[in-house]
Amino acid sequence: MAAEGEATASTPSSPCTTVVAPTKIVKLPHIPTIVEGKRVLTVDDFRIIRVLGEGGQGLVLLVQDHVTDRLFALKVISKDSVKYLDHVAKVLIEKDAMQALAGNPFFVGIKGSFEDEDNFLFLMDYYPGGTLHEKIQRVGRLPMWMARRYAAQLILAMEELHRHRIIHRDIKPKNILLTDHDQVVISDFGIARMFGRTAAEERSKYKATPACDDITTTECGTEAYIAPETRYFKYSYEVDVWAVAVTIYEMLHGKLPFGYDGGLTKRSARVNAVFGIIKIDSELDSDAVDLLKSMFERDAHKRPTWEQIKKHRWFDTM
Template sequence: MDAGPAESPSPQPSRANGNINLGPSVNPNARPTDFDFLKIIGKGTYGKVLLAKRKSDGAFYAVKVLQKKSILKKKEQSHIMVERNVLLKNVQHPFLVGLHYSFQTPEKLYFVLDYVNGGELFFHLQRERRFLEPRARFYAAEVASAIGYLHSLNIIYRDLKPENILLDCQGHVVLTDFGLCKEGVEPEETTSTFCGTPEYLAPEVLRNEPYDRAVDWWCLGAVLYEMLHGLLEIKNHVFFSPINWDDLYHKRLTPPFNPNVAGPADLKHFDPEFTQEAVSKSIGCTPDTVASSSGASSAFLGFSYGPEDDDVLDC
């Protein structure tokens, strides 16, 4: 989950002639036609990940294809550059996905990555619900090794979750997706950007306090807990055992309390402090009768919404 903007890496990305400078990872001779794109194996905010077979040698890769237009529209060039910078440093570690090279066309960016086809840890947890302790320990140890390596490079990962932990064809962990990493953080230094995935955020991040690399170990603890006890185990807790969740969703269960309102004008359940206050006459005025600031109007372009004609239901 992109839950917030990554902080700017060093150096800043160049956009001369509409291009995004990907630095020394660029293969100037590479092009999309070098590959046969076989299947979509993942999707993200700015593009897709595809299984690709290189025509020259038949080698398989995961090629991450990103739309420049979407990236530039949301001013997330730095997010992409962080990922590129960290990918370049990951080639020395067995539990981090490797970047082979990157290239671009006028419309798209291409990252040519290791093809890792053992599935997301999230997928396996969904299917098996939980792992036995030896299996959970093994995965946690390999993830810890990868996180420790990033920390040795003064990189905080900041987005550890089962969706970002892949298994390779032998069953080893491969950590991926480095767009929320923070580079250049010395052991005693802190940072403060609010980012990550809500379910795994450390308390200091949630409190908007400065934090250090320890937030990654909190995330690892949360992931380990899920491996041992299951993803979102809350519906299966004994406390909810009398609840039929399908009946609940379809409102087939009788609520334990009926407000017994007489109709839409019955306000007995609203605080009189509010209901007795006079309604301002300006609330019902139209733009023709109320002077408005052009600056205020332009700040919320696209705010207004109405259903399409075919979405309107006949009463």
């Protein structure tokens, strides 16, 4: 889904959108044919329902197959927004990550990837439950049982993601979709780091335990969810543990930690995150507090693994 709130350049207008105030009229670009079973699909087989989200590189549309009435999400990435080679590489990594995870219900399902003169396009499954962010906005702080359930699913999903040697680097409620059965689905691999794609890296793309030398250095992500080491050091899979901790905190408090939702400047909130200055509701379950404190460990090497987190007593009642 479209990632909002990131430190990116201003959103370019996409060649497949026309804005007519106050209503957005969206024109589908040409889509090369896709084979679905025995059917050959073209752009004429889809009708646009609405815009699901927008970001710095394009938008996501809700589209419907005229024949089956099935709904899909169509991610349209403007080539104007990815002119440079490293940006194009990110689009390819996003496609490769989704394809590597295909068939796993914890990750957004990709049905096809294609391009035309102006856009890269991904046809994906549509998840009617919206995003976890929307649920938090609607409900506020989630009931403990609900937050625990979502957290458990998210931890299983992240463990599997890391086994595929992929660091997501932008885990947040806006990138966590909900199915009609209330199961979490991770989306938006636009800034993911996928190891094992080059000859210089180990060729195996799947490991029971991620390689300890899978290291990267690019500072990226959404401000409030970025682990301290991302800003200053080489980092690895532990940054996703931090982002999941922020997400669990947000579910249990209805707001972000470190003062990002408390009127502080980004600089002040960032200092709080770097130095571990955090306020946790004293009325929270003591086990939840203990889990959060362990996951918010400033030293990435001391942060718990997914296996250790799964065994934490906060999950004993599940």
